[in-house]
Amino acid sequence: MTSTRDSILDAAESVVAREGGARLTIDAVVGESGYSKGGVLYHFRNKTALLEAMLERMLARVEVEVDAASTRAKAEASPLAPAIIEALLTHRKSDATVSVALLAASAEQPELLDPAREYVRNKVNDVLSDAPDPVTALIALLTIDGLHFNELLGIDYITPEQRELVQARLIRMMQEMYS
Amino acid sequence: MTSTRDSILDAAESVVAREGGARLTIDAVVGESGYSKGGVLYHFRNKTALLEAMLERMLARVEVEVDAASTRAKAEASPLAPAIIEALLTHRKSDATVSVALLAASAEQPELLDPAREYVRNKVNDVLSDAPDPVTALIALLTIDGLHFNELLGIDYITPEQRELVQARLIRMMQEMYS
DNA sequence: GTCTATAGTCCGATAGAC
């Protein structure tokens, strides 16, 4: 029961992954999806609407993981902050190329990131209000951002081993926060 | 003695700052600079060459500050890592819009970031080889990346006060590393 | 809901005069 909408979004992701964000044209999505231009534009009335939907779907994937970790922590009566931090740490972008391209597209239309901004703000508030030491929690969150963006941009001045060490240290910092 | 080259680059930055990266067309630079298209394309044989030059100039601005901090630390025989960390912390992008746009442009041509990548790798190596505890130093560097990217994307889930606290903590972490 | 066809716009790059 993959909807037409979803299969068009799949096609759009494929185009970006294979050819980059600049090649994300409606015509390219038309070619990739097998639908016609009119058909695609029926489901997404313009290119911006398509981008919005792509970002929405991508954000939803992160939400699933983080929310699962949150409710699990709540059920186990264990602290929230470490749970969310760990969920964010283990979340790997399905495809960096797609993420970067969408991010790049958002540079031109900052409103596109609004839903993501709001979600992040809420989650950060959850973490900070739960954390005995907010500054430590902030540093952990920002470090994770740093890791993600470096991975996204392929800067990776960090080896996999170093990454492991950083992750372990962050988790330890979170745990020690509660003792 | 502002060279023609430089004034064209200035014009390009103005265009991006005012209208965003998507509007960074050669025609727009032509209009902004007052030169003709032929004139602009004499100095930058195509758009990629223009982007390269813009990134190069932007990187050079960071290099100046960081290298100054490095040599100052060396002269005072004080530790290198805190000096570089502090320099990176205080460095504020002259214009976030321009940075984001150039970053976005680099999404399509990752090679554009190669010079920046190499510079960053070198500096990180400098910091890590000087730091008694590399993991702590890495977390500081990644936190700074997180701060910068959040500022760039306007996500800023962080208040100015929180930012101050984080900065102070990072500096303290760097100092304690040596004791 | 999906198709074809096309209008209308913008852009990068070249050629060649001065």
Place this chain on the structure above:
DNA sequence: GTCTATCGGACTATAGAC
């Protein structure tokens, strides 16, 4: 080194048939 003029390509979006 700087200019004008212009070509060729690519893109979004609309109109209207099926």
